[in-house]
Amino acid sequence: xxxxxxxxxxxxxxxxxxxxxxxxxxxxxxxxxxxxxxxxxxxxxxxxxxxxxxxxxxxxxxxxxxxxxxxxxxxxxxxxxxxxxxxxxxxxxxx
Amino acid sequence: xxxxxxxxxxxxxxxxxxxxxxxxxxxxxxxxxxxxxxxxxxxxxxxxxxxxxxxxxxxxxxxxxxxxxxxxxxxxxxxxxxxxxxxxxxxxxxx
Amino acid sequence: xxxxxxxxxxxxxxxxxxxxxxxxxxxxxxxxxxxxxxxxxxxxxxxxxxxxxxxxxxxxxxxxxxxxxxxxxxxxxxxxxxxxxxxxxxxxxxx
Amino acid sequence: xxxxxxxxxxxxxxxxxxxxxxxxxxxxxxxxxxxxxxxxxxxxxxxxxxxxxxxxxxxxxxxxxxxxxxxxxxxxxxxxxxxxxxxxxxxxxxx
Amino acid sequence: xxxxxxxxxxxxxxxxxxxxxxxxxxxxxxxxxxxxxxxxxxxxxxxxxxxxxxxxxxxxxxxxxxxxxxxxxxxxxxxxxxxxxxxxxxxxxxx
Amino acid sequence: xxxxxxxxxxxxxxxxxxxxxxxxxxxxxxxxxxxxxxxxxxxxxxxxxxxxxxxxxxxxxxxxxxxxxxxxxxxxxxxxxxxxxxxxxxxxxxx
Amino acid sequence: xxxxxxxxxxxxxxxxxxxxxxxxxxxxxxxxxxxxxxxxxxxxxxxxxxxxxxxxxxxxxxxxxxxxxxxxxxxxxxxxxxxxxxxxxxxxxxx
Numbered sequence: 001x002x003x004x005x006x007x008x009x010x011x012x013x014x015x016x017x018x019x020x021x022x023x024x025x026x027x028x029x030x031x032x033x034x035x036x037x038x039x040x041x042x043x044x045x046x047x048x049x050x051x052x053x054x055x056x057x058x059x060x061x062x063x064x065x066x067x068x069x070x071x072x073x074x075x076x077x078x079x080x081x082x083x084x085x086x087x088x089x090x091x092x093x094x095x
Numbered sequence: 096x097x098x099x100x101x102x103x104x105x106x107x108x109x110x111x112x113x114x115x116x117x118x119x120x121x122x123x124x125x126x127x128x129x130x131x132x133x134x135x136x137x138x139x140x141x142x143x144x145x146x147x148x149x150x151x152x153x154x155x156x157x158x159x160x161x162x163x164x165x166x167x168x169x170x171x172x173x174x175x176x177x178x179x180x181x182x183x184x185x186x187x188x189x190x
Numbered sequence: 191x192x193x194x195x196x197x198x199x200x201x202x203x204x205x206x207x208x209x210x211x212x213x214x215x216x217x218x219x220x221x222x223x224x225x226x227x228x229x230x231x232x233x234x235x236x237x238x239x240x241x242x243x244x245x246x247x248x249x250x251x252x253x254x255x256x257x258x259x260x261x262x263x264x265x266x267x268x269x270x271x272x273x274x275x276x277x278x279x280x281x282x283x284x285x
Numbered sequence: 286x287x288x289x290x291x292x293x294x295x296x297x298x299x300x301x302x303x304x305x306x307x308x309x310x311x312x313x314x315x316x317x318x319x320x321x322x323x324x325x326x327x328x329x330x331x332x333x334x335x336x337x338x339x340x341x342x343x344x345x346x347x348x349x350x351x352x353x354x355x356x357x358x359x360x361x362x363x364x365x366x367x368x369x370x371x372x373x374x375x376x377x378x379x380x
Numbered sequence: 381x382x383x384x385x386x387x388x389x390x391x392x393x394x395x396x397x398x399x400x401x402x403x404x405x406x407x408x409x410x411x412x413x414x415x416x417x418x419x420x421x422x423x424x425x426x427x428x429x430x431x432x433x434x435x436x437x438x439x440x441x442x443x444x445x446x447x448x449x450x451x452x453x454x455x456x457x458x459x460x461x462x463x464x465x466x467x468x469x470x471x472x473x474x475x
Numbered sequence: 476x477x478x479x480x481x482x483x484x485x486x487x488x489x490x491x492x493x494x495x496x497x498x499x500x501x502x503x504x505x506x507x508x509x510x511x512x513x514x515x516x517x518x519x520x521x522x523x524x525x526x527x528x529x530x531x532x533x534x535x536x537x538x539x540x541x542x543x544x545x546x547x548x549x550x551x552x553x554x555x556x557x558x559x560x561x562x563x564x565x566x567x568x569x570x
Numbered sequence: 571x572x573x574x575x576x577x578x579x580x581x582x583x584x585x586x587x588x589x590x591x592x593x594x595x596x597x598x599x600x601x602x603x604x605x606x607x608x609x610x611x612x613x614x615x616x617x618x619x620x621x622x623x624x625x626x627x628x629x630x631x632x633x634x635x636x637x638x639x640x641x642x643x644x645x646x647x648x649x650x651x652x653x654x655x656x657x658x659x660x661x662x663x664x665x
Contacts, residue, residue: 075161093573195377291473330438386534
């Protein structure tokens with residue numbers, strides 16, 4: 001199953017936060033801060049302007065991105081969890 | 096009876112979520128998460144821009160789509176339940 | 191008395207919902223769900239764009255329409271009840 | 286004293302609702318529903334668009350109109366009560 | 381001291397409401413309704429449109445105007461009280 | 476240290492309100508009404524329109540201005556207190 | 571790891587506030603007011619206008635800026651703390 005986001009939406013896969021602290025202690029799951037790093041899996045065609053033209057997106061497939069902790073809607077596809085968010089919820093691209 | 100949605104609205108039929116878990120146990124109805132997968136049954140002509148032109152829609156009849164759990168208005172037509180929602184409530188097209 | 195709606199407003203007459211269930215039992219009035227089906231009686235000239243042009247309406251007199259349960263303002267004309275609503279409150283045309 | 290409404294505002298005089306029910310009983314004043322019928326007394330020049338042009342009004346002096354019960358601001362001029370409302374608060378013209 | 385309002389703002393001086401009722405009784409100050417009649421003392425240059433042009437004002441110095449009771453900000457200049465309000469808070473010009 | 480406000484922002488220095496009432500009594504600091512008179516110290520380049528052009532500001536350095544009591548954000552620069560506010564929070568220029 | 575902000579966002583590093591008062595007393599950490607001075611580390615490409623053009627940013631890398639105390643989202647990159655904020659949250663450039 002493949003997802004094609006609509007408008008200015010972006011499909012993002014969260015990247016796991018590290019499970020081990022510097023001292024090597026494993027943090028139990030509930031104590032971990034939810035990650036806000038992700039990878040762009042699919043990108044929508046862009047918003048349609050009042051003139052009927054698509055406005056070009058600023059992120060592309062494969063980009064590593066930072067986004068707000070509560071951005072987007074969670075979607076489960078074939079057992080995997082994704083987020084669908086608007087491009088504007090993405091704060092920055094990690095290079 | 097046939098429905099023709101107005102503006103940028105879309106008529107969607109919810110697709111049933113699976114009633115059996117991987118272990119083969121039947122989940123009682125109240126425990127099931129409401130599905131957010133659907134099929135586009137009819138598509139409006141698009142919003143009218145300030146210049147009087149229709150802005151082209153991004154989904155079409157037959158598309159399988161993902162949408163927000165509480166998106167749209169429920170409509171009962173000839174005993175069948177549908178949802179009328181704005182295209183912007185659709186998150187992604189399933190390919 | 192004839193009403194000419196202003197702007198993008200539409201005058202709608204509610205169509206009665208059926209008073210008998212499939213088993214032939216008459217439902218008392220308070221138990222009936224308010225109908226959301228109606229007939230368009232009159233249509234406004236359309237919104238005026240920033241350029242002073244009227245934006246064409248998508249519904250016309252005689253259309254059967256579906257609308258949100260709480261859409262519009264109730265108006266009593268010569269003893270008959272109507273609803274005046276914005277075209278955008280109409281979800282779909284019934285064909 | 287004459288009033289010239291500004292922008293897209295309209296000066297409206299409420300038309301009295303009938304004081305007698307069909308059975309000929311006089312309804313005490315507090316039980317009467319406030320009328321929503323009125324006559325247009327004066328019309329503003331229209332909103333000014335971003336281009337500095339006036340956008341033509343859709344109602345004119347003498348029109349009988351229907352408006353929302355709580356629309357507009359009450360104004361007392363020489364002992365008479367009027368309402369100043371935006372044209373958009375007028376639902377329909379009575380012909 | 382002279383005030384030059386900015387943008388689409390208007391400097392208004394409240395006109396006193398009459399202190400005597402028809403029967404000739406003087407109403408104590410606290411019982412009087414606050415006046416909503418005023419005189420335009422100074423007018424701003426108008427809003428600047430997106431194109432950098434000033435949008436012409438509809439009122440001018442000397443106009444008697446009606447405005448909403450709670451419109452504007454009170455300003456005391458050399459002991460006199462004025463109101464600075466947006467032109468859109470003015471309901472009508474009194475002619 | 477010099478501050479260059481961004482967009483349509485203005486750097487304003489509050490002008491002291493007079494500390495002595497007409498009868499010559501000194502008012503303790505807590506009883507004084509906060510001044511709303513100020514002097515413009517620096518002016519931003521203006522908002523950028525959708526076309527990428529700067530929209531010219533209406534106030535300039537040295538202008539005495541009146542502004543809303545709670546307008547702007549307080550900033551301390553080298554021990555002095557300033558306010559950074561949007562030009563739209565300025566009500567009028569004092570001439 | 572390098573961050574490239576999106577749209578009209580700016581990556582800012584807070585500048586430490588001074589830890590010693592004029593009398594030479596060290597202020598404990600909890601009593602210090604959070605600094606609102608920062609240095610611009612990276613700048614987004616600017617918002618995309620309705621015409622698909624980027625609107626030029628007003629700040630650039632290396633600018634010292636003042637911003638609202640609660641502006642932006644905190645981001646931790648390689649142990650360092652940054653803020654990602656919209657350019658409009660920046661009040662002024664310090665020269």
